[in-house]
Amino acid sequence: MRTYTAARKTQLFSSLDRPVVADLTIGEPQHEPDPKVIEILNAYAAESVSRYPKTKQEPYLTEAIIAANLQAKKLRGSISETQVLAGLGSGELLYSFATACLDPAKPYVLIPNPAYQVYSSATELAGGIPYFFNLTKENNFQPDLARIPRDVLEKTSLCYINNPNNPCAVSYSEESLREILLLARQYQFAVASDECYSEIFFDQKPISMLEVCANLDGDNSFANVVAFDTLSKRSSLPGLRSGSMVGDGRLVSNYLKIRLSERKVLPNNVQRASAYAWTNYDDVGKSRELYRQKFQIVRDAFQSIDRPLTLPDGTFYCWLDISDLNPGDESFALDFAKETGILTFPGSYFSVVNDGVNPGAGFIRIALIDTVEATKTTVQMLTQYIKNYRC
Numbered sequence: 328m329r330t331y332t333a334a335r336k337t338q339l340f341s342s343l344d345r346p347v348v349a350d351l352t353i354g355e356p357q358h359e360p361d362p363k364v365i366e367i368l369n370a371y372a373a374e375s376v377s378r379y380p381k382t383k384q385e386p387y388l389t390e391a392i393i394a395a396n397l398q399a400k401k402l403r404g405s406i407s408e409t410q411v412l413a414g415l416g417s418g419e420l421l422y423s424f425a426t427a428c429l430d431p432a433k434p435y436v437l438i439p440n441p442a443y444q445v446y447s448s449a450t451e452l453a454g455g456i457p458y459f460f461n462l463t464k465e466n467n468f469q470p471d472l473a474r475i476p477r478d479v480l481e482k483t484s485l486c487y488i489n490n491p492n493n494p495c496a497v498s499y500s501e502e503s504l505r506e507i508l509l510l511a512r513q514y515q516f517a518v519a520s521d522e523c524y525s526e527i528f529f530d531q532k533p534i535s536m537l538e539v540c541a542n543l544d545g546d547n548s549f550a551n552v553v554a555f556d557t558l559s560k561r562s563s564l565p566g567l568r569s570g571s572m573v574g575d576g577r578l579v580s581n582y583l584k585i586r587l588s589e590r591k592v593l594p595n596n597v598q599r600a601s602a603y604a605w606t607n608y609d610d611v612g613k614s615r616e617l618y619r620q621k622f623q624i625v626r627d628a629f630q631s632i633d634r635p636l637t638l639p640d641g642t643f644y645c646w647l648d649i650s651d652l653n654p655g656d657e658s659f660a661l662d663f664a665k666e667t668g669i670l671t672f673p674g675s676y677f678s679v680v681n682d683g684v685n686p687g688a689g690f691i692r693i694a695l696i697d698t699v700e701a702t703k704t705t706v707q708m709l710t711q712y713i714k715n716y717r718c
Contacts, residue, residue: 329679331448336673339657339660340664340670343664347668351670351695352670352692352693352694353696354560355694358614359563360610361607363603363607364562364604368596370596371595372596375596380595382586382587382590383412386408387598390602391606392411393406394606395556396554411572411579412582414591417523417556417557417571418443418557423582423591424553427584428517429450429485431454434455434482436457436458436483437483438460438486440460441678441686443493446487447459455485458479458483460472461686468492468646470503470507472507472510483514483516485516486516487521488536492642493644494672495646496641498533508536508540508551517551517552517575519555520536520553520574523570524560528640529619529622529638533640537549552574552575553578556572557571558605561611563614567601569604571605618643620699621702622645625645628709628710634714647692648689650689650690653716657675669708669709671709672692672693673691674692677692693709
């Protein structure tokens with residue numbers, strides 16, 4: 328198993344002999360959370376320490392997750408409680424899902440490259456074989472599973488996708504997602520659709536894989552698909568560690584069998600606060616507007632130095648192509664940190680060499696999680712550094 332992405336980043340900047348001015352590497356939202364969440368956590372704290380939470384979440388949390396999915400993902404009809412499971416953030420759910428899905432006779436797991444490293448780590452822990460498909464600027468960072476050999480697809484148990492994508496910050500079209508869904512049904516593998524950034528978008532809301540299923544099938548059975556979401560990103564509650572999975576009841580049931588042993592269950596006061604947060608759409612809209620303001624700052628700053636920039640469809644990341652300045656994204660990030668005290672993420676850390684290339688090389692990822700004013704300062708420092716950069 329390769330060294331975890333964040334650990335590589337920590338090692339890169341360990342020799343930095345100046346104070347850190349800003350850390351643009353961490354995907355930890357810093358917008359002010361709704362104070363009502365804290366009130367609920369405190370109000371139910373005593374109840375939460377006096378008894379074990381149930382293996383599956385309480386009915387009120389199930390109902391809140393269903394309501395959030397029906398509204399945010401434009402679904403008609405109903406979703407059964409058997410299709411829903413809450414967990415300790417989407418990362419925990421995504422990690423254990425590989426174990427729940429993997430058939431030893433079908434050891435392959437399809438993984439985007441670059442991507443959130445949990446997908447490949449989960450695959451290796453489950454005894455699977457990662458099969459990477461590259462996301463490159465030549466294919467606009469879109470998944471192209473049709474290029475995967477048939478003999479691999481026939482032995483595939485699971486495919487991970489991330490929409491909008493981290494780190495590339497692009498959304499996938501309904502056509503692309505439908506192609507993935509049809510391949511999954513043809514070759515009978517599961518699709519884990521990581522949609523934790525789906526409420527952070529700008530021009531057009533990204534379509535959920537659940538919507539693709541519903542549009543194709545005319546119902547909410549979601550065969551072969553489970554979508555994962557989290558309150559960390561949409562509601563700026565990273566420390567709450569509260570996520571959800573919604574989809575194919577058979578796949579959710581398989582995962583619940585693992586939960587009986589793992590016992591990774593949300594404390595009861597966290598469940599109460601989560602139920603409130605899932606249906607607090609006003610707070611999500613306020614947060615989205617703050618991200619919109621920060622990306623306008625990025626747009627203006629890059630225009631001021633006459634440098635082309637493709638802004639993201641969603642997420643709070645920018646995937647900056649610096650290959651014309653320095654193909655070594657690691658050395659660029661380190662040089663920038665030494666000069667300014669601002670940390671950025673080398674893009675190559677999110678990917679592996681596949682088909683002879685590392686598709687993350689030559690990029691850096693920045694996370695716009697800070698205040699609007701702080702973002703203005705750090706982005707101006709970044710663009711001026713780029714303007715005057717000499718490799």
